[in-house]
Amino acid sequence: MNSVSISNELSQLLNGSNIQVQLSVPQLVEKVLNRNEGSLTSTGAIRATTGKYTGRSPKDKYIVEEASNKDKIDWGSVNQPISEEAFSNLYNKVISYLKEKDEVFVFKGFAGADKKHRMPIQVINEYAWHNLFAHQLFIRPAEDELLDHQSEFTVISAPNFKADPAVDGTKSETFIIISFERRTVLIGGTEYAGEMKKSIFSVMNYMLPENGILPMHCSANVGREGDVALFFGLSGTGKTTLSADPNRKLIGDDEHGWSANGVFNIEGGCYAKCINLSREKEPQIFDAIRFGAVLENVVVNSETRVADYDDSTLTENTRAAYQLQAIDNIVDPSIAGHPNTIVFLTADAFGVLPPISKLSKEQAMYHFLSGYTSKLAGTERGITSPQATFSTCFGSPFLPLPANRYAEMLGEKIDEHNAKVFLVNTGWTGGEYGVGERMKLAYTRAMVEAALEGELNNVETVKDGIFGLEIPQHVTGVPDEVLQPNKTWADQAAYEAKAKELAAKFRENFKKFTSVSSEIEEKGGPIA
Structure with missing residues (x-):
């Protein structure tokens, strides 16, 4: 035909x-x-179920x-x-x-x-x-x-x-x-x-x-002075939480393009995860679920029609779909200028990546291609210890073209618009998962805010000896010792072994990028 x-x-x-x-x-x-x-919930949203396919x-x-x-x-x-x-x-x-x-x-x-x-x-x-x-x-x-x-x-x-x-x-x-x-x-x-x-x-x-135009699987927001920030990160890294800033307006939460004019949202709405959703934790999402919104696979009380966001009986992947206009603090239409700051979020369960580090262009391209985070023990059958997970360009399931095409475009955009790029670890500190503790959200917010305000552009840094990352020595609101992961571990030998283990996983994963220039691998990746 x-x-x-x-x-x-x-x-x-x-x-x-x-x-x-x-x-x-x-x-x-x-x-x-x-x-x-489907049925009507107590807030006026439509609730529907999707049968055996919940993802x-x-x-x-x-x-x-x-x-x-x-x-x-x-x-x-x-x-x-x-x-x-x-x-x-x-x-x-x-x-x-x-x-x-x-x-x-x-x-x-x-x-x-x-x-x-x-x-x-x-x-x-x-x-x-x-x-x-x-x-x-x-x-x-x-x-x-x-x-x-x-x-x-x-x-x-x-x-x-x-x-x-x-x-x-x-x-x-x-x-x-x-x-x-x-x-x-x-x-x-x-x-x-x-x-x-x-x-x-x-x-x-x-x-x-x-x-x-560079398509991007990221959230984006804009500050009062018109400064634009992008947030890349896989599930569980804090992308939604950190991009929803009361002092900044949301451009979009998931899909964007970066053209010669700046950033624009590809969508007109949000498709938010709502497992364990509460008004206290995420008021914007909670209040957006009203008439016209769609709840997917959320358990609802048959009599009161009140949604139980804590109930994962049908799936952990419960979702809410709603228009961007259901949120007050947005940019409408969803377009803005060129990004000043790009944040790559990772939740490192090995506890060895710095909580924040400044990336060169080559490092940005390397970590963009890597798209690293961790799967935690107990999240999937058979996973008994943290597993390194790599999703190319933070969105590998949706990339029809070779990955280096997107990475090269990102590098060109960073050069052209002098965007500052940071790798932010929202995962563990003081030890791996089960030993250390999760990075305090207050510290992460302080570091992201410092990055967005330009406070880290010219600060003194120290180079991480294994990953080659430039770590700011001081960030307002964060104890200095927290910034360098090796100083948070009681057992230095254990830290070094775990860091080298993760570095090896980065190198092994990067072998699949056969058409990427050797300069990105040499300058961007862990120190050999």
């Missing part, structure tokens, strides 16, 4: 009598309740191998190829399936807050609650923008359509397939709404670099 016939098939679907286009939030809420797709299915994600991308994609376990024929056959089946539904829901909007670089998209859903999710997570058009909206990428999600691996060329009943030539994301066999969000992020990670 060629792209013209696919377009014709899509046109037939969109012109069907069952199509519901651009319903308002109240209309979608009514549809969700009338169709028994992404990375092993079921594919990119169609096409002439235009065959030599560009970083093929492998993350970017699995699938044939054009297999995609076309599944596409036909899904379209035919949706044509037979009583109702199909369509959202038209944008990815990218900067109008110069945004991509018009449409999301076609079997479920009303999925369409409500799209309404919260993507950028909503104004009425005049809707009049001439021409979608450049289409997401088609049919959760109840299941693939037959023997016939369809998939690994399971679930599939998430991106076709760049057909400008289509095809999703089936899973009710997890996050697949839609992350698929568009993957698309932007492929398309933005073609226009000289």
